[in-house]
Amino acid sequence: MRELTPPDSHHLNAATGWCELGNVAEARTELKRISAGNRDHPRVLEEEWRICAAEKHWLPALEVARRLIEVAPDNPSGWIHQSYSLHEMKLSQEARNQLLIVAAKFSAVSTIPYNLACYACQLGNLEEARQWLAKAIKIRSTEEIKQMALADPDLQPMWDEIKKL
Template sequence: MESIPAPDCHFLNAAQGWLELGNAAEARLEWRGVSETHQSHPEVIETLWRIQAAEKEWDEALLTAQRLVDHSPGSPSGWIHQSYTLHELRRTQDAHDKLVRVAKRFDTISTIPYNLACYQCQLGDLDAARNWLERAMKIQGRDSIREMALTDADLKPLWPELRNL
């Protein structure tokens, strides 16, 4: 991937730093400093998505995630962000359908089966949710996924059995 030259890389780093500090408004101000020339760079697009997600601007975030998928279809982040955004827009079936299409392509990324478990759980298919969660555990480790799942409201119907793992 092409690197982003100064001063745009400085604006991008500052935006990412503000996001890490939990200040999406300042992140957006820094992000706006990135020149138009580099606004189609995948890292710049992803940072914009993170800003929009932090501000819960889901309609805009969906467009940004779709743009990231278009620019970098070989990267899992765009697909993950797109499905997450659809879920936040209460389009969980769409979120599932988009993400399941690329699950095999990115079979070493635990976020994909984990998110699919969340979507299936919310759609009422607990057996499918269990299967996806098991896949995530095989990739990232049982304890790590279990700990995360026990704080994830999307997986609340599975909490009793997760506590017993």
């Protein structure tokens, strides 16, 4: 992957900072200052997705995630963002299906089985959700996954059993 150089790297850093501060309008303004030749750089697309997600603009977020998959298919973020966007659009079955495609490829990334657990739970398949949650725990610690899961409304139907982990 090619490196971003100034001034584009500065605009990206500024966009990231503004987004972290909750000022997505300024973040988007900084992102627009990035040269056209770098708009499809994976780091730029990552930040653009974060901005869309912060705005809860899920269709544009989905489009950005798909561009990220095109330019960096070996980066799990694009796949994770695509499925998350679909899930937020109430297309949890499609989110699950798309993430399943790469679950084995990115077997060391805990976010993938964790998100698959969320989607399975929301689809009413608690046994599948348990299996994915167990896989996420094998990658990260039980305590980390438990803490995330107990704060995640997608897993609320399983909170009583998650508390016992």
